[in-house]
Amino acid sequence: MENNSTVKIIGPSLFLTGIALIAAFLLSHVNKNTSKVINERKIENQRQAVQDVLPGFSNIIEEEANVDGKVFNYWVGTRENSEEEIERAYAILASEPGYSGNIDTMVGFDENFKVLRIVILHQTETPGLGTRCMEVADDTTIANLITGKRKKSATPKKPWFQEQFTGLSMNEPVNLEFRGDWTPRMRDELLQRNSITSITGATITSRVILRSIENKANELKKILSEKSEEENIEENIEDNTEENGGLDI
Secondary structure, three states, rough: HHHHHHHHHHHHHHHHHHHHHHHHHHHHHHHOOOOOOOOHHHHHHHHHHHHOOOOOOOOOEEEEEOOEEEEEEEEEEEEEOOOOOEOOOOOOOEEOOOOOOOOEEEEEEEEOOOEEEEEEEEEOOOOHHHOOOOOOOOOOOOOHHHHOOOOOOOOOOOOOOHHHHHHHHHHHOOOEEEOOOHHHHHHHHHHOOOOOEOOOOHHHHHHHHHHHHHHHHHHHHHHHHHHHHHHHHHHHHHHHHHHHOOOOE
């Protein structure tokens, strides 16, 4: 009787253990196969975002620097203007914890650190609140609904919260105002004050995105400043060498 009871207990336990092991193996196999695809997609999305935030710059290269012992990646775009001068622009990936998780934002700047564009790549904010950083404004009017006709835009619309960053200067503080949803009519007035308007009910999300961009911009300024100093030193050494008849003394 005791043997039968033992078998009844051990048998189902072994069966369940076997199922658990098989399930764990299958999950690890699926994760191994899908993680590569997910990573490839992430890289492609990042590449596309760099192009989006550096409009008109086709020659783009990725560079790497060291900031306080940490690797700092950024992208440099170049192009020739109408006066045959080389223009540069820069892109960085800003990432900081938001209300519900990290918010990753690709940002493009011109040489004077004015924002060209931003693209939010990843966020897990509260639906209906923080997620509105990805919201595209709907300009459908009552007349459109009655007639069933809607205007078709020649270019895809961008999320209103992200669009308002274009033209901001990162060489001075950016103000966060509470004006409700941004519209193109607000652009000039807000830019004059170097300001953006917060997402209603999602102040934390708005502040985090702005702060992450400002922090990364300051790091990039430091990198470019140090790089410029190094280049100036090298140029002075070369000039002195030439003045001394090619002798490096």
